[in-house]
Amino acid sequence: MATGKVCIDGEIVDTAEARVPVLDRGFLYGDSVFEVYRTYGGVPFAEKEHLERLSRSADCLMISMPVSIDALASEVRATLAAAGEGEWYVRVMITRGTGPLTYDPTTASSPLRVIIVAPITPYPRELYEHGASVVLLNASRPTDDARAAGAKASNYLANLLAVHEAKQKGAQEAIVLGRRGQLLEGASSNLFVVKDGVIRTPKPEPGILVGITRATVLEVCAREGLTVEETELHPPDLYDADEAFITSSIREVMPVVVADGRSIGDGTPGPLTKRLRRGYLGAVAAGTGAAV
Ligand SMILES: Cc1ncc(COP(=O)(O)O)c(C=O)c1O
Known part of the structure; x- marks a missing residue:
């Protein structure tokens, strides 16, 4: 083995x-x-x-x-x-x-x-086919502080406790809220929502790790002429979204269909999410030469 x-x-x-x-x-x-x-x-x-x-x-x-x-x-x-x-x-x-x-x-x-x-242990296929659920939590992490903002520092205790709490609530990822109650990011992912055809993601600010996967997804959006806004988002932007997804190097683009027990859109992975997942995997194939 x-x-x-x-x-x-x-x-x-x-x-x-x-x-x-x-x-x-x-x-x-x-x-x-x-x-x-x-x-x-x-x-x-x-x-x-x-x-x-x-x-x-x-x-x-x-x-x-x-x-x-x-x-x-x-x-x-x-x-x-x-x-x-x-x-x-x-x-x-x-x-x-x-x-x-x-x-x-x-x-x-x-x-x-x-x-x-x-x-590598891939995430279960069903999370891509049917979507993941998330819960919104407050968690105070060292990188929320301006001194360490933007750094991928190894002290992930607050993140792993947030994941534990999310799992106890039956979700797969915790979405961390900032001091103003704004949506920041997942415990180990970045968040995107889609509303009326516009793709929105929290703007870079202290408390957000500007993901490499996030950047690749934004490049795919630009290439495909999709409308993107990097802006401050709040819980209703997620609850009332048509679609949502989270991104990370290991998860890639993973649909989110439930937040705090509420269905997002029709409760299934949305068309733009699927398109961006395909676009991301296309970028991976182009970058590595692998058949993905
Ligand atoms: C807190 C946090 N935000 C975002 C991400 C996504 O970053 P990337 O796309 O570079 O993997 C990660 C990845 O682990 C993370 O830990």
């Missing part, structure tokens, strides 16, 4: 053998940044965009990138080659590194880089 591989500071090992020091600040404090993407036909999709965002996230948290983006990409290639044939989930992390047991981030000087290549 394929188990994947891990690369730590350039050294590739079996996943079960991979170790990081207990004094690493990523382990102690979630003091690290990361990216998640996947392969299609064994080729990573949008890797450059992900690694550039990783570098921006590191800058935002004043973590210096230990190697260049090109060097990281070639380590990912080597890790994928060591993992062998298959379709892989790729997680790239940069931690601030090891230092004394103090919160002062300046005491750690050697960032650690970790690449995890793991077998």
Whole structure:
């Protein structure tokens, strides 16, 4: 069975053998940044965009990138080659590194880089065929704060508790509300709604990770001449939408048909959602050469 591989500071090992020091600040404090993407036909999709965002996230948290983006990409290639044939989930992390047991981030000087290549677990097909349900929640995350806004920082505790609450309520994803009650994003996805043929998504602001999948979907919209608005949205915009969907590198474009127990539109995946899912997969095929 394929188990994947891990690369730590350039050294590739079996996943079960991979170790990081207990004094690493990523382990102690979630003091690290990361990216998640996947392969299609064994080729990573949008890797450059992900690694550039990783570098921006590191800058935002004043973590210096230990190697260049090109060097990281070639380590990912080597890790994928060591993992062998298959379709892989790729997680790239940069931690601030090891230092004394103090919160002062300046005491750690050697960032650690970790690449995890793991077998991909696709979301259930029925979520694409029949749609997912979401619940709206308040959750206060470190990246809601202007200091860390826009960074993909690893402290996902609030996000995972939100997902837990969503699952307990029978939903698959939590949609996080901002301080003004506005819709921000999913715990690990961006949100889109469709009303009267117009595609709308929350505008970038603190609390929103501007997704690579979101950007690809916006490119597809532009190419297909669809009307898009990046704007502030509130719960009624979702409840009363004709269609809704969430996006992420692993989910791709996933229809949303229920929010807080209310049916969206006619309660089935809508035509624009299906069209944008096809458009997204077309971009994936063009970017990787894979038949998707
Ligand atoms: C909080 C959050 N928002 C949005 C996304 C979607 O980002 P991307 O499309 O780059 O995967 C993610 C992905 O995990 C996320 O964690």
